[in-house]
Amino acid sequence: MTSAFGSAPVGRGDPVSTPARPTRPSAARAPRKRWARAGGTGWLFVLPAVVMYAAFVLRPLVLTIQYSFYNWNGIGVARWAGLDNYLTVFTDSDLLKIIGNALVLIVFFSFVPVALGLLVASLVRRITTGAFGTVVRTVLFLPQVIPLVAAGIAWSWLLSSNGLINQLLRAVGLGGVARAWLGDFDTALPAVGVIGAWVLLGLCTILLVTGMSKIDPALYEAARLDGAGPIREFFAVTLPSLRQEIGVCLTVTIIAALASFDIVYISTSGGPGLQTTVPGLEIYRLAFSQRQVGLASALAVVLMLLVLLCVLPIQRLTRGDKS
Amino acid sequence: MNLSRRENLTGRIFLLVLVVVTLLPFVSMLSAALQPRGTVPSGLAWPSDPQWGNFADAFTVANMGALLRSSLLIVAGVVPVSVLIATMAGFGLGQLRVPGGRIVFGLLLLGLTLPFEAVVTPLYYQMQDLGLLNTRWAIILPLIGLYMPFAVFWMRAHFSNVPVELSEAARVDGSSTWQLFWRVQVPLAKPAIASLTILMFLWTWNQFLLAIVLVDDPAKRTMAGALGAFQGQWGTDLVLLCAGSLLILTPTLIVFLIFQRQFIKALIQGSLKG
Numbered sequence: 001m002t003s004a005f006g007s008a009p010v011g012r013g014d015p016v017s018t019p020a021r022p023t024r025p026s027a028a029r030a031p032r033k034r035w036a037r038a039g040g041t042g043w044l045f046v047l048p049a050v051v052m053y054a055a056f057v058l059r060p061l062v063l064t065i066q067y068s069f070y071n072w073n074g075i076g077v078a079r080w081a082g083l084d085n086y087l088t089v090f091t092d093s094d095l096l097k098i099i100g101n102a103l104v105l106i107v108f109f110s111f112v113p114v115a116l117g118l119l120v121a122s123l124v125r126r127i128t129t130g131a132f133g134t135v136v137r138t139v140l141f142l143p144q145v146i147p148l149v150a151a152g153i154a155w156s157w158l159l160s161s162n163g164l165i166n167q168l169l170r171a172v173g174l175g176g177v178a179r180a181w182l183g184d185f186d187t188a189l190p191a192v193g194v195i196g197a198w199v200l201l202g203l204c205t206i207l208l209v210t211g212m213s214k215i216d217p218a219l220y221e222a223a224r225l226d227g228a229g230p231i232r233e234f235f236a237v238t239l240p241s242l243r244q245e246i247g248v249c250l251t252v253t254i255i256a257a258l259a260s261f262d263i264v265y266i267s268t269s270g271g272p273g274l275q276t277t278v279p280g281l282e283i284y285r286l287a288f289s290q291r292q293v294g295l296a297s298a299l300a301v302v303l304m305l306l307v308l309l310c311v312l313p314i315q316r317l318t319r320g321d322k323s
Numbered sequence: 324m325n326l327s328r329r330e331n332l333t334g335r336i337f338l339l340v341l342v343v344v345t346l347l348p349f350v351s352m353l354s355a356a357l358q359p360r361g362t363v364p365s366g367l368a369w370p371s372d373p374q375w376g377n378f379a380d381a382f383t384v385a386n387m388g389a390l391l392r393s394s395l396l397i398v399a400g401v402v403p404v405s406v407l408i409a410t411m412a413g414f415g416l417g418q419l420r421v422p423g424g425r426i427v428f429g430l431l432l433l434g435l436t437l438p439f440e441a442v443v444t445p446l447y448y449q450m451q452d453l454g455l456l457n458t459r460w461a462i463i464l465p466l467i468g469l470y471m472p473f474a475v476f477w478m479r480a481h482f483s484n485v486p487v488e489l490s491e492a493a494r495v496d497g498s499s500t501w502q503l504f505w506r507v508q509v510p511l512a513k514p515a516i517a518s519l520t521i522l523m524f525l526w527t528w529n530q531f532l533l534a535i536v537l538v539d540d541p542a543k544r545t546m547a548g549a550l551g552a553f554q555g556q557w558g559t560d561l562v563l564l565c566a567g568s569l570l571i572l573t574p575t576l577i578v579f580l581i582f583q584r585q586f587i588k589a590l591i592q593g594s595l596k597g
Contacts, residue, residue, distance in 0.1 A: 041500045045415035048408040049471050050427060056446065056468025057434050063445035074448070120341060123334040132335070138583055139342045142349070145579040145586075146572040147529040147547035153554055153568045154348035157355060157561065164351045164367045202345060210591055251436075259438030262531045262547070266554060280440040280532075287444040288536065300441040307436050 067297035074293050085298035094274055095282070095299065099306070101189060102258050102278045106310075108193025109200055109257035114249050116197075117204035121212050122238055140202030148199065152266030155195040156182060159267075182268050188275045195263050200256060204249040211245035212238065247318025254310050258303065279303045349569075356381075356566035364561060374562075381566035385553050386542060390571075393459065394528055394546045400463035402523045405470045410516060412471075413478025414508055418490060419500070428479070434472035439532050442469075450537055461537035462545065466527060474519055481515040482508070518589030521582050528575055546571050 068085050072078035089095050124136075143151060158164050159181040166178035181191040215237065223233045239246075261280035264270060270277035270285075279299055286296035350367065357373040358364040360380070381387070416424045442465075450461040485508065493503045509516070527545060534548025541552035550571045557563050579586055 042415045042419035042421035045411040045419065045500075045504070046421055046424070046427060049412035049475055052408065052464075052468040053431065053434065053471040054468075056449075056465040057437070057442060057471070058430070060442035060445035060449060061437070063448075064441055067445065120337055123337050132338075136338050136342055137587060138580070139345050141579070141583070141587060142345060142576070145525060145575050147531065147550060147575065149529075149531050149547045149550045149554075150568045150572040151348070153550070153564060154352050157565065158348055158351055162363060162365050164347065167365060167367060198345070198348070201341070205341070206587065207591060255436055255438070259440060261440060265531075265535075266551065280438065283440045283444070284532075284536065288447070293444060296444055300438075300444065303438055304441045307438060311436050 064297045064300050067293050068301050070294045072293045073291040074287075075291075078294075081294055085294045086302070088295060089298050089302050097274055098277045098279055098282050099302070101274075101276060102260070102303075102306075104189055105193055105196060105257040105260060105278065106254055108190065109196040109260070110250055110253035112193075112197045113201040113204040113253055114208075114246060116201055117208045117249065118239075118242075118246075120205050121208035122234055124209060137206060140205055142202070143199040144203050148262035149266050151195060151199055152263045155191075155198070155263075156267045159191050159194075182276075183272055185272055185275055188268055188272060192264055192267060192276050195267060196257065196260065199263075200253050204253065207245050207249055208242060211242045215241045243318050247314050250314050250318075251311050254314070255307055258307050258310065279306075352565045352569055355561055356569055358562050360560070360562050362562070377562055377566040378570060381563050381570055384557070384563065385549070385567050385570070387567075387570060389542045390544075390546060390549045391574075393543055393549070397459050397462055397466075397545055398524055398527050400459065401466045401470070401527045402520060405467050405474055405523055406516060406520050408467075409471060409474030409519065410478050410509065410512060411504070412475045413480075413482045414504055416475065417479040417482030418485060418487070418508065428475075431472045431475050434469070435476065437469075437472070439469060443532060443536050446533070447536055456537060457539050457543065459538070459543055462530070462533050465533060465537075466530065470523060470526070474523070477519055478512070478515060481512055485511060514585070517582075518585050521578065521586050522589055524578060525575055546574070 067078075069081060069083070070078040071081045071084070089099075160166075161178070161180045165181065166175075169175060169178045179187065181187045184191075219237045219241070220233060223237050228236060259280055260278050261284070264276055264278050264281050265284075268276040270281050280303070283296045283300050283303070286292045286299065347367075354367050354369060355364040356377055357370045357375065358377075359370070359372070359374055360377065415421050416428055421427075446465050447456070450456045450465075455461045455464070489507060489511075490503055493507050498506065529547045530545045531547040531551060534544040535551055538544050538548065541549045544552070550568060553567050553571075554564060557567065
């Protein structure tokens with residue numbers, strides 16, 4: 001900043017007034033000084049985080065994109081492959097099925113917890129305080145706290161042929177339906193979905209209940225006076241007021257579905273066949289078992305874009321209007 | 324009045340059902356873990372002679388002492404550093420508003436939705452080049468980086484809400500930015516820092532993908548990663564597997580129950596802000 005810039009506002013600003021003159025140079029210097037302080041020392045504060053982020057996130061991210069244009073077995077010389085790996089991702093029937101599996105999981109990981117959460121939340125919006133409320137909140141959060149690996153093991157046991165689910169089915173005379181749910185071609189993917197729904201239902205419910213407790217009760221009174229029943233009330237008052245919370249639930253759960261790995265790895269390892277293989281698992285396999293680093297990276301890039309493609313519109317829809 | 328009371332009752336019943344469904348997997352695992360070794364347990368049956376010794380067996384077989392130590396070392400390597408540098412960055416971006424801060428923040432936002440799978444392959448080769456593969460550093464260093472988007476986002480949100488006048492008052496007293504940070508800002512940020520610490524502890528403890536990719540030896544992994552190996556080895560011995568899983572998830576439950584207030588608040592705010 002030169003003095004020429006510093007004095008530029010003088011002509012524009014106030015008409016000649018002598019008392020202002022002595023303060024002007026200092027006024028011009030003050031921001032410069034603050035800039036230097038904030039810029040110099042300030043950057044020292046930001047730098048460590050940026051360095052770690054750049055070294056262990058941005059750099060690998062760029063490398064993933066780079067690898068995706070090569071054929072490489074991880075050891076030998078990498079050969080330029082252009083868009084071949086992407087072509088494979090979008091044409092190979094197995095890989096398409098795997099991406100499809102992740103999309104199916106969205107139904108279980110996202111839609112089910114959000115829909116059920118909304119139902120429960122609208123029923124319980126008055127029961128969130130007191131001892132009962134605390135216990136409920138604590139319990140519903142448990143699946144969110146434990147390692148997903150443990151959730152996978154617990155549910156593998158629950159859904160196995162001797163497990164609790166089949167025991168219950170037999171008890172109510174539905175023994176004919178009983179099966180090894182995670183090993184059956186038709187039920188494996190939905191069964192994995194159920195595990196995800198169990199993990200995420202509590203989080204969604206609590207988020208929605210919290211959001212609901214913030215809705216102005218006058219809105220409900222007004223709706224009642226207009227003769228709205230519970231269902232009309234839900235669509236006219238509750239749902240629109242919860243837009244932001246629903247957006248958050250959808251965002252978190254859709255990412256969990258598309259990027260799922262732990263639960264699938266533990267409960268089915270992707271089987272039977274490819275029935276429950278998800279992109280995360282396939283990236284792991286391609287890169288570390290089959291040594292097709294290029295293809296694995298292309299799939300990783302596609303997964304990343306898929307997440308953005310699903311999440312960004314939700315953010316715009318649920319957030320943009322409010323601000 | 325009548326209507327709302329009935330509504331209350333339906334609500335309570337629904338919640339109760341939900342609570343039972345949430346707890347069933349834990350209870351079922353406990354009932355299996357208490358059966359005699361070598362038997363094939365069935366879904367949910369309280370054992371006539373509960374074998375609490377199974378937990379001791381699982382502890383020995385899984386080498387739980389070494390696993391606990393390893394997990395704690397990883398947590399000790401990840402959490403304090405992450406919290407410190409994220410707090411500093413949050414202060415720089417939210418309070419000092421450094422020039423170019425918006426660009427940095429935008430870059431960090433980019434990482435907020437990033438699946439770990441997207442970077443794990445290059446991280447493997449990066450760790451190999453650094454000679455850190457199969458050491459705990461291979462988990463510690465990338466985790467710090469991967470936590471930065473959320474952690475900085477979280478701390479910046481806190482510091483943006485602290486009035487700038489406070490910093491200016493401290494400046495007039497002649498304190499340097501460093502003093503201002505430690506004496507004025509950090510004490511004020513304690514609740515935000517506490518929540519962040521709890522979240523990061525749990526995420527580190529439960530981290531699975533990085534652990535199985537970057538470290539072969541289960542005794543150098545996180546708890547979740549070790550549990551994966553344990554399942555591979557003892558998957559057929561259901562009694563032991565359930566006992567081991569319960570042991571491994573217990574520390575997370577304890578931490579959660581102690582800090583549940585902050586934790587629930589943190590998770591709710593964390594996802595609302597995210």
